[in-house]
Amino acid sequence: MPPTRSAARPGTGPVHPTPGARGALRPASATIGGGFWHTRREVNARTSVPQGPDLLESAGNLHNLRLAAGTAEGEFQGAYPFLDTDVYKWLEAAAWRLAGEPAGALAAEVDRIIALVAAAQQPDGYLNTWFQLRGNGERYQDLRWGHELYCAGHLIQAAVAHHRTTGRPELLDVARRFADHIDTVFGTPDSGKPLDGIDGHPEIETALVELYRETGERRYLDLAGYFVDRHGHGLLGGEAYCQDRVPVREATTVEGHAVRQLYLLAAAADLASETADAELRAATERLWQAMAATKTHLTGGLGAHHDEEDFGDPYELPNERAYCETCAAIASVQWSWRMALLTGEARYADLIERTLYNGFLAGVSLDGERWLYVNPLQVRDGHTDPGGDQSARRTRWFRCACCPPNVMRLLASLEHYLASTGPDGLQIHQYVTGEYRADLAGAPVAVRAETDYPWHGTVALTVEETPETPWTLSLRIPQWCGSFRVHDGERTYDGTNAPVRDGWLRLERTWAPGDRVILELALDARLTVADPRVDAVRGCAAIERGPLVYCLEQADHPGGGLDAIVLDTARPLAVKQRPELLGGVTTVLATGHRRELPDDGSWWPYRPAGHTAAPAGGPVELTAIPYYAWANREDGAMRVWLPTS
Structure with a gap:
């Protein structure tokens, strides 16, 4: 076994392709120094991540590790065999935080829990507290x-x-011992290994690719390829739920459990990059397109069904029954980032942006202490909440607590999803206040950014370090953006003359320190309608502004519910800054009416065709807030899609 690297590499993130990888782009380094995402990450760093050990203690996860290590007595706590992952996801979140805080209380907690994990591992490398304590030794x-x-x-x-x-x-030593053990157990029937099998919940696949990237051990990459290719061959009964109905290479659409599907496809993209597998690349591009075009909610959320947490049929995108698990939004970001690196196309960064600001960020409260497992697009008047993992009310923790530490780890590592570098220069995928850095043929490039995005559309970029040879600064022009203007110190571009291709505005020149580029993205509030095949929202419109999806919440509309609201699309939308509201947001004001709904005690809720409810009184001012900020005040109704007739 070759020695592992010993030097810390703070700029290296969750996805780090090898030098020989065949992707179009490579991750670039970035720092977030202020603004919107700095605030959300500070809440994560100061509140969410530090409370993790106490929550893991109270839920029994750490107790189970002590039982497996033989340092405690008692019974296994918890109802699921995957509770160890809550600890591991928290450790990952904390590890990314250690890049900026290498010492202190957090580092001590990380050391303590790593020692506990190591003590629980069995001599041959196996580690799973459920099976060690409750499984009678049957692995x-x-x-x-x-x-x-x-x-x-x-x-x-x-x-x-x-x-x-x-x-x-x-x-890493613990992880390698476990991976080495797995490698002795699993393989194709002709490999001489005892078991040909896959896990019902993909995750090992992309992790093994990254372990290969970290250690240089080719067998980890080969093992990842084995697991990816054995899905879809009936090893678990052939069900779509656990990604066993059709092989990845043959699939035409995403299906089954959303998180499982997306973790598997993230690994397929990794393998396509590392092995130059054209068939796998084509499959991931085909499946991403099918997902984005037919199975993705306006918020970037994924998963139509509460039952089995899975994708539905094409265009089956319900509102109040939307599942949109927070973990699925995270998995979408992870897969889309790998696709952006693999192909170099901006559309993947477009979906990352939509998902980050909406379907993902709604999963954690503004104070960082409460969570949503599911993220519906509507909560009806008089909603009866089921509680638990299905709740539309924020919860301190869950019996199945996969989402909270998953949010923690994505926020802690977010800087690694912002920019990339390629043969021609630096690409900025997401706009933040901070700095983007890359190496171009061994020469450093650094670009500083200042912006109040997403509240304002101006992004000011200043070149701080640059080689003396030409290179290209590529700026993503978001898919939602109707108009923009760019001034690079020499020319002014807009939608009529800008060198935009595949979503990228490419500015090539010999840069000098101090050169500035001003990007202005129009952030007009707008109404959005869905493809007519989305039955759930036919005849409705949603409000958006920039990358943000908006919603109505009962707290802003006293005197009546939201189910009777009809949006007046003939009236203009207005924008209002509300620094005192929900941590400081920009609201969108619209005009609507409340229908006079029948309440005559009839036993039959239907009416003859042509019967319409009359407006009750005059126009009603509607206040729309960013979707990510809903469920942070009193409980009540909420809706994204608004009827227009």
């Missing part, structure tokens, strides 16, 4: 539900993050 006998490899995947990702930020090997 890999319930691959459909047991989640042993899923747990291993999250352990590996946490270990890679810890090694990349600190250079320390303790957790």
Whole structure:
């Protein structure tokens, strides 16, 4: 076994292709120094991540590790065999934080929990507290539900993050021993290994690719390829739910459990990059297009069904029954980032932006202490909340607590999803106040950005370091943007003369320190309608501004519910800054009416065709808030899509 790297690499994120990878782009370094995402990350760093150990203690996750280590007595706590992953996802989040805070209380907690994980590991490398304590020593006998490899995947990702930020090997050694053990067990029938099988919940696949990237051990990449290609061959009964109905290479659309599907496809994109597998690349592009075009909610949310947490049919995108699990939004970002690096196309960054600002960020409260597992697009008047994981009310923690630490780890590593570098220069995918850095043929490039995005559309970029040779600064022009203007110190571009191709505005020249580029994106509030095949919202419109999806919330509309609201599309939308509201937001004001709905005690809720409810009184001013900020005040109705007739 070759030695692992010992030096910390703070600029290296969750996805770090090898030098020989065949993707079009590579991740670039970025820092977030202020503005919207700085605020959200500070809440994550100061509130969400620090409370993790106490929550893991109260839920029993750490107790179970102590039981497995033989340092405590008692019974296994919890109802699921995958509870170890909550610990590993928290460790990953904390590890990314250690890049900026290498010492202190957080570092001490990380060391303590890593030592506990190491003590729980069995001599041959196996580690899963459920099966060690409750499974009678029977390993890999319930691959459909047991989640042993899923747990291993999250352990590996946490270990890679810890090694990349600190250079320390303790957790990576644990992960490698587990991966080595798995490699002795699983393989094709002709491999001589005892078990041909896959996990019911993909995750190990992309983790193994990253372990290969971190260690240089080719067998980890080969093992990842084995697992990806064995999905869809009936090893778990052939169900779409666990990604076993059709092989990835043959699939024509995304299906089954949304998170499982997206984790599997993230690994397929990784493998396509590292192995130059054209068939896998074509499959991932085909499946991403099918997902984005027919199975993605306006918020970027994914998952139509509460039952089995899965995708529905094409254009089956309900509102109040939308599942849109927070973890699915995170998985979408992870897969789309890999696709952006693989292909170089801006459309993947467009979906990342939409998902980050809406479907993902709604999953955590503004104070960082409460969470949503599911993210519906409507909560009806008189809603009866089921509680638990299905709740439309924010919850301190969940019995199945996969989402909270998952949010923590994405926010902690967000700087690594903002920019890339390629043969011709630097590409800025997401706009933040901070700095983007890259190396072009060994020469450093640094660009400083100042912006109040997404509230205002101006992004001021200043070149701070540059080689003396020409290179291209590529700026993503968002898909939602109707008009823009760019001044680079020499010329002014707009939608009529700008060199925009595939969503990128490319500015090529020999740059000098101090050169400035001013990008102005029009942030007009707008109404959006859906494809007519989306039955759930036919005859409705939604309000958007920039990358933000908006919603109505009961708290802003006293005197009546939201189900009777009809949007007046003939009246203009207005924008109002509300620094005192929900941490400081820009609201959109619209005009609507309340229909006079029948309440005559009839036993039959239907009326003859042509009967319409009359407006009750005069126009009503509607206040729309950003969707990510809903459910932070009193409980009540909410809706994104508004009837227009």
